[in-house]
Amino acid sequence: MTAALALPTRRVEEWKYSDLARALGDAGFGDASARVSAGKVPAGVDVFDLDEPNRPDWVKAHYGKLGGNSVSAVSLAKARGGIALRIPKGKIIEDVLSLNFSGEGHVRALLVLEEGAALTLSEEFGAGEARNAGLEIVLAPNARLDHVRVSPISDAVQVEEISLTLARDAVYRAHFANFGAKLSRTELAIALNGEGAEAHLSGVSVLSDRHADVTTQVSHAVGRTQSTQLFKKVVSGKAQAVYQGKVVVAHGANGSDSRQTAKALLLDGRAEADLKPELEIFADDVKCAHGAAVGDLDADSLFYLRARGIPEKEARHLLIHAFLEDALTDIANADLRESVRGAVSDALNRVSA
Amino acid sequence: MSSAALETKETVAGLGEKYKYGFVTDIEMERAPKGLSEDTVRYISAKKSEPDWMLEWRLGAFRRWLSMKEPTWARVHYPAIDYQDSYYYAAPKNTPKKQSLDEVDPKLLETYKKLGIPLHEQMALAGVAVDAVFDSVSVATTFKEKLNEAGVIFCPISEAIRDYPDLVKKYLGTVVPVTDNFFATLNSAVFSDGTFVYVPKGVRCPMELSTYFRINASETGQFERTLIVADEGAYVSYLEGCTAPKRDENQLHAAVVELVALDNAEIKYSTVQNWYPGDENGLGGIYNFVTKRGDCRGARSKISWTQVETGSAITWKYPSCILRGDESVGEFYSIAIANNYQQADTGTKMIHLGKNTRSRIISKGISAGKAQNTYRGLVSVYGKAENARNFTQCDSLLIGGACGAHTVPYIESRNPSARIEHEATTSKIAEDQLFYCLQRGIGQEEAVALIVNGFCKEVLQQLPMEFAVEAQKLVGISLEGSVG
Numbered sequence: 041m042t043a044a045l046a047l048p049t050r051r052v053e054e055w056k057y058s059d060l061a062r063a064l065g066d067a068g069f070g071d072a073s074a075r076v077s078a079g080k081v082p083a084g085v086d087v088f089d090l091d092e093p094n095r096p097d098w099v100k101a102h103y104g105k106l107g108g109n110s111v112s113a114v115s116l117a118k119a120r121g122g123i124a125l126r127i128p129k130g131k132i133i134e135d136v137l138s139l140n141f142s143g144e145g146h147v148r149a150l151l152v153l154e155e156g157a158a159l160t161l162s163e164e165f166g167a168g169e170a171r172n173a174g175l176e177i178v179l180a181p182n183a184r185l186d187h188v189r190v191s192p193i194s195d196a197v198q199v200e201e202i203s204l205t206l207a208r209d210a211v212y213r214a215h216f217a218n219f220g221a222k223l224s225r226t227e228l229a230i231a232l233n234g235e236g237a238e239a240h241l242s243g244v245s246v247l248s249d250r251h252a253d254v255t256t257q258v259s260h261a262v263g264r265t266q267s268t269q270l271f272k273k274v275v276s277g278k279a280q281a282v283y284q285g286k287v288v289v290a291h292g293a294n295g296s297d298s299r300q301t302a303k304a305l306l307l308d309g310r311a312e313a314d315l316k317p318e319l320e321i322f323a324d325d326v327k328c329a330h331g332a333a334v335g336d337l338d339a340d341s342l343f344y345l346r347a348r349g350i351p352e353k354e355a356r357h358l359l360i361h362a363f364l365e366d367a368l369t370d371i372a373n374a375d376l377r378e379s380v381r382g383a384v385s386d387a388l389n390r391v392s393a
Numbered sequence: 394m395s396s397a398a399l400e401t402k403e404t405v406a407g408l409g410e411k412y413k414y415g416f417v418t419d420i421e422m423e424r425a426p427k428g429l430s431e432d433t434v435r436y437i438s439a440k441k442s443e444p445d446w447m448l449e450w451r452l453g454a455f456r457r458w459l460s461m462k463e464p465t466w467a468r469v470h471y472p473a474i475d476y477q478d479s480y481y482y483a484a485p486k487n488t489p490k491k492q493s494l495d496e497v498d499p500k501l502l503e504t505y506k507k508l509g510i511p512l513h514e515q516m517a518l519a520g521v522a523v524d525a526v527f528d529s530v531s532v533a534t535t536f537k538e539k540l541n542e543a544g545v546i547f548c549p550i551s552e553a554i555r556d557y558p559d560l561v562k563k564y565l566g567t568v569v570p571v572t573d574n575f576f577a578t579l580n581s582a583v584f585s586d587g588t589f590v591y592v593p594k595g596v597r598c599p600m601e602l603s604t605y606f607r608i609n610a611s612e613t614g615q616f617e618r619t620l621i622v623a624d625e626g627a628y629v630s631y632l633e634g635c636t637a638p639k640r641d642e643n644q645l646h647a648a649v650v651e652l653v654a655l656d657n658a659e660i661k662y663s664t665v666q667n668w669y670p671g672d673e674n675g676l677g678g679i680y681n682f683v684t685k686r687g688d689c690r691g692a693r694s695k696i697s698w699t700q701v702e703t704g705s706a707i708t709w710k711y712p713s714c715i716l717r718g719d720e721s722v723g724e725f726y727s728i729a730i731a732n733n734y735q736q737a738d739t740g741t742k743m744i745h746l747g748k749n750t751r752s753r754i755i756s757k758g759i760s761a762g763k764a765q766n767t768y769r770g771l772v773s774v775y776g777k778a779e780n781a782r783n784f785t786q787c788d789s790l791l792i793g794g795a796c797g798a799h800t801v802p803y804i805e806s807r808n809p810s811a812r813i814e815h816e817a818t819t820s821k822i823a824e825d826q827l828f829y830c831l832q833r834g835i836g837q838e839e840a841v842a843l844i845v846n847g848f849c850k851e852v853l854q855q856l857p858m859e860f861a862v863e864a865q866k867l868v869g870i871s872l873e874g875s876v877g
Contacts, residue, residue, distance in 0.1 A: 306809040324791035335812035
């Protein structure tokens, strides 16, 4: 079994820009279990501690069912405990539900939204410890999930794999703000399994140092499904920003519509950006496009601002803010949006523009 | 799909086979014993009367190859190749090389005439010098004298190894190292012929150079090796064409092409690849596993790759540029068409090392039938490549719902002053464009050819004029039987 659970190195293509084995060293993630708890749980939401015996049917039906990557398989094998949440049919929850991850080691969470349910989820992280989190999300027909995650600066290795399945007309909107870790990997595996399902992903990485990798795979398994992705990265110091996005349109999934954009601003000669927007198309009646760009701030825009008496440093800050703003406006919940904006501003102050 | 489209698809499917180069020339062949061993390598080297250093080079490559694994990362699927079940050397008897075309076996001349490549008078009118490679040997090279006057060396590589050992030693294997990859190493061990071009300082090659590769013998692999060196300020435009007979077996073609451009030099390399693609059921066809790389070694040098890939059962090919010299330029223009059961995994690598280096990638992939077509590319900007620029556009066109089009671009930047842009789209032929053509009395088949040619226009324009027309026709022919 050890071979199957071996940690990926750079030689594994999907981990080419994030050498997990090296970042963790010989110790690996170890066998410890990290913790996850839910904040204030609104009435009507089922909560189950995965450490308890006698799992209810809804947990049994979904837990560990979504195919994940090799690292997710490790968390599934080793994590003891974790949390499972169910939002019952038709329940629309206005308040933000938070999931708090802490401690070192492996941890799992399961979130099920039944038909027509709606929720805003916020993930929060303890930054101190190496953690391997696996989150499974099941969206029944017409369910809606808004998901925001802010990963604070960390000197540890932080890996999270989020696997989702979306049924008919379910909608998933997610934003991932990332400020760098020794190695940070956010991996999304999204299966649009029902017609009319939509996934809209956005994210910002503001790195003054360290590493942040966002890897996504969106599978349009059936037709008339939609996905959009917009990821913006500001990279300075000795930081490395990675985006790997794969969109798969299955045979016969006609009417799929997918857009994918990844842009990086490099602000330092030691910084690195690696982008890999990938398309895998097996149906002809589709609209699929992707764009990627890496560069410095636009010289003309900078000149325009300076010509109006704005000092260069300030002008650069303005332009960087504008560059990131695109990706922030997609956060639907106003409180969460403001909180991410605040975190982005703090991070930008650390960036040596 | 509209009913008209469906109808046409059926009509056209009935037209059947369109590969017109599928004939076999009945000519007496001399072969190396079947299989691959050190003896095979020695046999080939001896056949070519090579000096010892070349034999050693080959043997080194062969030993290295034994320890290498066949790559599996490309999106292509094929049964395991039995490297012992093939001939590594096949040559028409009655070699050695003739001094003049009049002495060449008339059967061979006839073959090239059938391929549309008359080695005689028409080429003089067209102003194109040709090296004709038949299986493992070069059978004719035209206009050598005229080129000699200009100081340009244009000859089979086997001849170059004998006559210009210093030049060959200086450049062979410096762009694609012997150990580069499985197929390149295999090629280094068993390559039989190919073309060598050297354009001296300040010389603009007076005519287009071209090589026509023909696989004729069965159960034979072709391993050609091409080396083109443009010395300071030189310019050369080179075109290669490839065809093979229709056979039910798969034949391996593993070539290596190395280009070296020194200061201010420019090399334009165009390929019209039309190896036999297999039949409509995916039977037979060439495995085209090719390593092509250009090194912009000098400042302000330029290497431009243009490829029209319509043939082969499997294409595995990534013509690349190493932009080492400051202000050097790399270009890649590609049309890859995959129909029926063809699989193409092709693209480029642009490695920006020098300051102010620029690269441009335009890739047009067309998939039809049950084919899979992948663009795989890398743009990498290193820390010292100040102000590097790249623009990439990859568009895919899908014809029918059973094929696939894939895009796998890698973008890596380590320099803040660099600017890299990548765009990709995937679409099908728009119904309104088809309707527009049909309404004006243009047949479905013709309309598709027209639209696809428009889709490919940016690339077709890059081809030397003499070949652009041929390539345009080829685009239409390759897609016949695919409309829908």
